[in-house]
Ligand code: BES
Ligand code: ZN
């Protein structure tokens with residue numbers, strides 16, 4: 001498998017102002033319906049200029065005969081022979097609504113219910129084109145790279161989207177939404193690729209291929225270069241594995257000479273056993289997602305280049321596999337982080353902060369205005385905020401800006417503090433710092449406090465803990481399937497766009 005022939009191929013998107021004249025094979029028309037939030041009322045098709053009264057009447061009669069409901073995110077498929085599609089999929093909104101996330105989620109739910117149809121047409125886009133395209137592509141995502149013919153889906157999945165809208169000149173809007181969703185799919189593909197196949201060197205190669213295809217400058221440091229330059233955190237974490245660590249740097253140069261400079265850093269632990277401080281067996285396989293931050297960072301810098309953002313974006317991505325072995329680091333070892341701070345490794349399972357500290361110091365050498373770092377850093381994040389709410393820490397102002405933008409794009413990051421007193425808990429008896437505190441309290445904030453020690457003075461920074469949100473181990477919902485979610489790609493891209501627009 002080479003990077004070129006794996007991964008999800010997003011469907012094509014066409015914007016149109018009318019239904020096709022001739023019947024399309026393997027096609028579905030997705031139509032939003034409402035019932036005024038009253039499940040006893042029959043669903044009504046949301047008014048649109050593409051379906052005449054006869055077609056609307058036929059759809060509503062078919063829905064009524066099935067006793068369909070029209071509540072939020074309920075889907076019902078009906079056959080309407082007079083329409084040029086194989087079937088109609090009604091998706092409920094409850095009340096008539098137009099909020100971005102409501103439409104995106106409705107589109108996502110519909111896309112997960114396509115039953116193998118290759119073409120989706122929709123009038124949902126007449127409410128919000130961008131939300132519809134994003135939701136359809138994200139909802140239609142699937143990961144089939146490792147299925148043999150025995151269990152591979154028989155159909156090719158969603159290949160084409162026709163988004164109906166009466167507004168003119170909307171191609172760019174649709175294209176931007178498709179590009180963002182495709183970047184999220186890239187991050188999902190990387191997370192979903194199992195640790196047998198995505199180890200540091202392979203991850204670095206894929207990041208390079210993706211980066212070069214988008215015109216980025218790419219630099220890869222291998223284990224010898226890392227050792228020589230003093231990346232003690234990345235070397236320490238990686239040395240228990242037969243598959244050596246890497247540090248990947250991807251640079252996008254904005255066209256403007258005086259544009260802002262943003263550093264992105266993402267945790268790329270391709271598998272986290274815990275090392276010698278080994279994790280329990282139950283659910284250890286979820287640790288295939290421990291490179292979710294790195295995946296999102298790679299996808300985001302590639303997207304920034306594709307969108308030609310007029311700012312410099314430099315991604316610094318440490319990649320390592322945290323394994324227990326005769327060559328692994330031990331609890332009690334002392335290592336020297338890149339830049340010279342010494343650390344007593346009291347728990348080898350707190351490895352993310354060790355690779356990130358090196359990467360943050362390296363990213364700081366570029367003198368960025370902003371630094372966004374994201375990682376599946378602590379189980380404590382899920383204890384505090386659950387599986388769908390990233391914790392955002394960092395410099396107060398920038399943290400709030402990142403959390404606010406995260407909420408606007410539907411990834412719902414929430415601001416969290418870094419209380420000064422937690423630093424006390426990271427004191428070591430032998431080194432400058434310990435990598436864990438002795439306390440059971442505020443594990444997410446302690447990890448953020450550790451990272452803060454490595455952020456250069458004057459840099460606005462945000463740390464996004466996505467331990468739960470990077471990987472959906474529950475059932476599918478909205479536009480999110482099982483497995484890799486691609487969070488927080490959309491948050492980081494929104495922040496980059498906001499910096500490009502407002503400084
Ligand atoms: N990769 C884990 C964090 C994690 C937990 C991610 C659950 C996704 C889901 C991280 O390396 C880790 O093991 N952290 C420890 C830190 C502790 C030893 C201070 C944890 O959370 O238990
Ligand atoms: Zn760990």
Ligand code: ZN
Nearest residue numbers: 269272290352
């Ligand atoms: Zn980890």
